[in-house]
Amino acid sequence: MLAAIIITERVDAVEGKQARSCAGSWPMSWARVEVLGKSAVARFADSLRQEGCDAVSVIGSNPALSASASGSADYWVNAELLLANQKQEGFDSFLIACCGAYVELDLADMRAFHDEHGDGVTRAMAPDGPLDLWMVDPSRFSGRDGIFPALREGASADYPVRGYVNRLESPSDFRRLVLDGFSGRCRLRPYGTETRPGVWICEGAQIGRGSRIVAPAYIGRNVQIMEDCLITRGTNVESNSQIDFGTAVEDTSILSSSYVGIGLDLCHSIVDGSNLINLRHNVTLEITDRVVMRKIAVRGGDRRPWAEIERGQMALSAE
Amino acid sequence: MLTSGPIVVMQVPEVLNVKEVDTFMEELGPLLESNRPRVVLDCSQVRSMESAGVEMLLRCLEEVLKRDGDLKLAALSPEAEVILELIRVARVFETFQTCEDAVRSFNAIPADAVPQNAPWYADVFSELGVLKQAS
Numbered sequence: 001m002l003a004a005i006i007i008t009e010r011v012d013a014v015e016g017k018q019a020r021s022c023a024g025s026w027p028m029s030w031a032r033v034e035v036l037g038k039s040a041v042a043r044f045a046d047s048l049r050q051e052g053c054d055a056v057s058v059i060g061s062n063p064a065l066s067a068s069a070s071g072s073a074d075y076w077v078n079a080e081l082l083l084a085n086q087k088q089e090g091f092d093s094f095l096i097a098c099c100g101a102y103v104e105l106d107l108a109d110m111r112a113f114h115d116e117h118g119d120g121v122t123r124a125m126a127p128d129g130p131l132d133l134w135m136v137d138p139s140r141f142s143g144r145d146g147i148f149p150a151l152r153e154g155a156s157a158d159y160p161v162r163g164y165v166n167r168l169e170s171p172s173d174f175r176r177l178v179l180d181g182f183s184g185r186c187r188l189r190p191y192g193t194e195t196r197p198g199v200w201i202c203e204g205a206q207i208g209r210g211s212r213i214v215a216p217a218y219i220g221r222n223v224q225i226m227e228d229c230l231i232t233r234g235t236n237v238e239s240n241s242q243i244d245f246g247t248a249v250e251d252t253s254i255l256s257s258s259y260v261g262i263g264l265d266l267c268h269s270i271v272d273g274s275n276l277i278n279l280r281h282n283v284t285l286e287i288t289d290r291v292v293m294r295k296i297a298v299r300g301g302d303r304r305p306w307a308e309i310e311r312g313q314m315a316l317s318a319e
Numbered sequence: 320m321l322t323s324g325p326i327v328v329m330q331v332p333e334v335l336n337v338k339e340v341d342t343f344m345e346e347l348g349p350l351l352e353s354n355r356p357r358v359v360l361d362c363s364q365v366r367s368m369e370s371a372g373v374e375m376l377l378r379c380l381e382e383v384l385k386r387d388g389d390l391k392l393a394a395l396s397p398e399a400e401v402i403l404e405l406i407r408v409a410r411v412f413e414t415f416q417t418c419e420d421a422v423r424s425f426n427a428i429p430a431d432a433v434p435q436n437a438p439w440y441a442d443v444f445s446e447l448g449v450l451k452q453a454s
Contacts, residue, residue, distance in 0.1 A: 265407050276405075281397035289370060292406075 001054045002111065003086045004095040007075045008032050008041045008060025030168035031099045032060070033272075034238045034256045036181050036218050037191025037202060040102040040168060047187075051107040053095065057082055076148045083147065087138040096151065098132035102177055104163030104187050110135055117157035121150075125158040126165040135159070163187075171270050171277045178253055179234050182216035190218045190236075202239070220256065240298045261292045326422050328359040328393075335365060335372025344375060351379060356388035359421040363394035368402050377408065389413070393421040 008029065031040040038046075045056045059078045083094060093111065097103075105124065114122040120140040124133040134151050164186035166177045181188040182198065192202035198215025201207070205219045208227035213219065217231050220239040225231060230248040238256040243249060247264045254260060255272040268280040273295030276285045287293045327350050332339045350356060358379070365372075376392075383390045393415045395403070403409040415421035 263407065264405055266405065276401070278397070278401045281401050283397040283401055285398060285401060 001091045002052070002093045002095065002107075003055040003091040004045070004048045004053045004057065004097065005079050005082055006041060006045055006048075006056065006058045006060075006097045006099050007079060008058060008099055029100055030171075030174045031102060033174065034220070035174070035177060035253075036188060036200070036236055037220060037239070040166075040177070040188075041099045043188060044097065044099060044103065044105075047105070048095065048107060051105075053107060055086065055091065057086075080147050083138060092137065094136050094138060096134045096136060096147070101126075101131055101133075101168050102164075102166040102186075102188070103131060103133060103161060104165070105133070105161060106163060109162075110159050113157070113159045119155065119157040121154055121156040122159045123151075123156040124161050126161050126167075128167075130158070131161065131165065172279055174270065175234075175251075175253060175279060178218075178236050179216075182218075182234055192218070192220070208245075240296060242296060257296045257298050259290075259294045259296050264292070326357045326359060326425050328361060328418050328422065330361045330363075331365050333364045333366050335368040335375070337369065337371045340371045340375045347379065351382040351386070351388075353388075354386065356383045356386055356390075357425050358383055358388070358390045359393050359415075359418055360390065361393050361418050362399045363396055365396045365399040368399060373402070373406060373408060377411070380412065389425070391415060391421040391424065393418040 008031065029041075031044075033039060041058065041060070045058055048056050059075055059082070079096065083096075086094070093114070095107070095110075103124065103126075110122065110124065114135040120137045122135040124131040124135075134156065136147075136151070140150070140154075164180070166173055166180070166186070168174060168177065177186070177188065180186045181190060190200040192200040192205075195201050196215070199213050199217050199219075201213075201219045202221040202223070204222035205225070206223070207213065207219070207225045208229065210228040211225050212230050212232070213225075214230070214232035216234055218236040219225065219231070220237055220241065222240045223237050224242045225237070226243060226245045226247075228246045229243050230250075231237065231243070232249070233251045235249045235252050235254070237243060237249070237254040238258075240257045241254045242259045243254070244260060244262045246262060247260055247266065249260070249266045251268050252266045253270045254266075255270065258271050258273050260266065260271060268278060270277040270279070271293060274287050274290075274293050276287055276293065277283075278285070329343075329347055329350075332343055335343075347358070350358065360376070360379075380390045391413045394417055395414055400409065403412070413421075413424070415424060
């Protein structure tokens with residue numbers, strides 16, 4: 001029986017190091033960010049279940065994904081506890097993933113490779129280097145040494161991943177994943193209904209009169225696009241976000257629960273609440289004017305942008 | 320005859336908030352009231368810009384245009400460029416890579432260099448004459 005343990009952080013985050021980014025630091029792993037309806041981590045867990053993994057456990061600080069939220073120092077401790085428990089339950093192989101990357105893995109093929117090589121530890125290798133993804137025999141761990149040092153420092157057989165790999169190390173990688181999803185270069189497909197070629201719209205989305213959605217584009221669950229907006233060229237607006245009157249969004253990711261104000265021009269960017277990453281200029285800005293951009297509280301209250309706006313100063317500060 | 324004063328180049332402060340805008344305008348304001356003011360704002364140091372900063376730029380532009388002058392932005396920092404594009408005012412301003420380029424642009428086609436002795440349509444009719452002869 002095969003069990004999978006997915007840690008929803010990059011290895012560098014688990015080790016307490018700063019994740020790399022092309023535009024300043026970003027507080028969370030890109031793999032946990034909703035992309036075309038679901039995060040890369042959740043999609044990876046789904047794919048493992050579909051490919052016959054008997055148990056999939058997710059360890060991380062995202063309460064939506066994991067049963068118990070934990071600090072970064074506890075990730076590996078929790079993984080070790082889980083592994084010990086599942087070992088007792090009769091699982092004889094484990095897939096351990098520090099899920100910073102989006103990987104399309106042929107699980108059966110990796111398992112066959114692992115059985116064939118008999119090294120006890122098999123590490124997935126992308127063309128540009130090793131991935132933080134291992135298949136292990138639990139007997140390999142004595143319990144005296146931690147799993148992580150044993151995985152990183154111990155000998156392993158290298159399994160070449162033939163599927164699509166995106167390391168999601170930077171905002172540019174994230175945008176590339178979105179565009180690859182739109183163009184079908186990977187198996188990541190947008191959720192929702194393809195209302196016309198290249199335009200996906202999820203349930204609960206509202207598109208205002210005079211607004212244009214130009215393919216490829218994705219409009220997530222409960223998104224509100226107000227009147228006379230333009231959503232175009234590879235833009236994804238994730239769940240519960242709002243784009244206000246007359247704003248044009250091009251080649252941009254609006255992450256979930258973000259409000260984008262009236263009459264703006266957004267290009268080549270990623271917006272998460274009040275944070276704006278512009279990929280063309282390679283800068284990260286924090287916009288403190290809530291009229292321009294802000295995070296939306298999804299539950300409770302009036303979600304209409306004009307109902308809760310307080311006139312404020314617009315401020316930007318580079319990180 | 321119209322005359323112009325010197326071209327003024329001013330460094331925009333790093334943070335353009337209400338307070339800094341007031342200080343900056345105390346310095347820049349009198350210059351905008353001259354005849355045909357020609358102003359270059361060096362935005363290379365701008366790291367943070369509030370709505371007061373954007374308003375100030377638009378107000379300055381309005382003032383110089385009223386007096387038949389011009390205002391150009393030079394060496395925009397990425398932060399300034401992103402915010403001006405975001406709120407759709409980037410196209411309102413003429414922008415240049417460097418202050419030197421911006422200053423040079425004022426002298427590119429001086430107003431008094433346009434010949435006044437022949438009407439503008441003279442060239443057109445002379446070209447038509449050439450075409451007639453050719454046909």
